[in-house]
Amino acid sequence: MKKHIALFAAGLLAASAASAAINIDTVLVGDAGNANDSTTGYGGIGYNYHIGTYEVTNSQYTAFLNATAVTDTHSLYNTDMGSNTHGGINQSGTSGSFSYSVKDGFGNKPVNFVSFWDAARFSNWLSTGNTEKGVYVLDATGISNNTITRNATAWNNGGVAVASENEWYKAAYYDGNGGYTLYPTQSDTAPTAENPPGGANSANFSGGPGTVTDVGAYTGSDSHYGTFDQGGNVWEWNDAIVSTSLRGLRGGSFNDFDFLLQSSARNNSNPTLELISFGFRVSSLAPIPEPSAYAAILGCLGLSLALTRRKGRGIL
Numbered sequence: 443m444k445k446h447i448a449l450f451a452a453g454l455l456a457a458s459a460a461s462a463a464i465n466i467d468t469v470l471v472g473d474a475g476n477a478n479d480s481t482t483g484y485g486g487i488g489y490n491y492h493i494g495t496y497e498v499t500n501s502q503y504t505a506f507l508n509a510t511a512v513t514d515t516h517s518l519y520n521t522d523m524g525s526n527t528h529g530g531i532n533q534s535g536t537s538g539s540f541s542y543s544v545k546d547g548f549g550n551k552p553v554n555f556v557s558f559w560d561a562a563r564f565s566n567w568l569s570t571g572n573t574e575k576g577v578y579v580l581d582a583t584g585i586s587n588n589t590i591t592r593n594a595t596a597w598n599n600g601g602v603a604v605a606s607e608n609e610w611y612k613a614a615y616y617d618g619n620g621g622y623t624l625y626p627t628q629s630d631t632a633p634t635a636e637n638p639p640g641g642a643n644s645a646n647f648s649g650g651p652g653t654v655t656d657v658g659a660y661t662g663s664d665s666h667y668g669t670f671d672q673g674g675n676v677w678e679w680n681d682a683i684v685s686t687s688l689r690g691l692r693g694g695s696f697n698d699f700d701f702l703l704q705s706s707a708r709n710n711s712n713p714t715l716e717l718i719s720f721g722f723r724v725s726s727l728a729p730i731p732e733p734s735a736y737a738a739i740l741g742c743l744g745l746s747l748a749l750t751r752r753k754g755r756g757i758l
């Protein structure tokens with residue numbers, strides 16, 4: 443059934459030049475009910491959840507832009523994505539007919555130059571196909587005052603969110619057995635900054651490649667739950683409201699020293715800031731389908747209902 447849905451979605455997508463296939467790989471973070479890391483007070487989670495195996499990539503974000511930013515009302519595109527050598531997405535056309543393409547070699551690199559609100563809108567779009575509605579019900583006042591929190595119903599129904607600080611922290615540092623490590627590579631020793639794939643404890647931070655690298659490229663340096671690049675590559679927004687003007691960031695980047703990869707390195711920024719080293723990772727209570735899959739699922743259900751009815755009539 444799952445395979446059928448995926449193929450059906452691909453068929454739909456092939457008919458639409460503006461869309462591209464998007465698939466968000468996730469890992470299940472189990473062990474619900476674990477305690478916080480006693481040294482920092484983070485990481486305790488009372489539920490099982492899915493979190494992105496990787497940072498959101500340029501290729502995924504480009505599909506999002508093509509679906510939602512033909513007229514870029516919400517400034518989802520930042521021109522640095524095109525003009526900066528570390529950015530990975532080009533924009534062409536004029537407002538009303540913008541289209542977006544991935545730069546050569548950048549498809550699997552993490553998107554950067556994104557604000558927290560870009561990340562929230564990407565998550566909403568994955569949930570509902572609408573950037574303004576989903577786990578984050580967005581309105582100008584809530585954005586301006588930085589007060590928007592998760593809508594419990596949307597989240598509990600399997601909506602997609604920007605990972606919460608505790609979701610992000612547990613996926614990065616928890617050892618599955620009551621303990622936490624200092625680095626998100628299952629180690630208390632600083633990783634080696636080197637070109638991927640590196641060894642069993644390597645990452646992309648200062649002294650390494652000097653730019654973004656393909657997500658998951660440090661193949662031997664995943665977390666206990668199987669996530670990659672939570673240390674380095676790009677900083678990752680989380681949805682913690684740190685103050686009236688700040689949201690959370692964790693993990694450090696290709697530009698930062700190793701101590702910023704540590705569990706103790708809680709960082710934050712104005713949620714509107716879009717820097718060269720800012721990206722994000724998503725989470726959900728359910729595995730994440732692509733937005734068009736919702737239509738495909740509905741289509742399949744409709745078809746199956748029609749077949750059932752027809753069959754029913756046949757029997758009668």
Ligand SMILES: [Ca+2]
Nearest residue numbers: 517518557560
């Ligand atoms: Ca933006």
Ligand SMILES: [Ca+2]
Nearest residue numbers: 671672674676
């Ligand atoms: Ca990262």
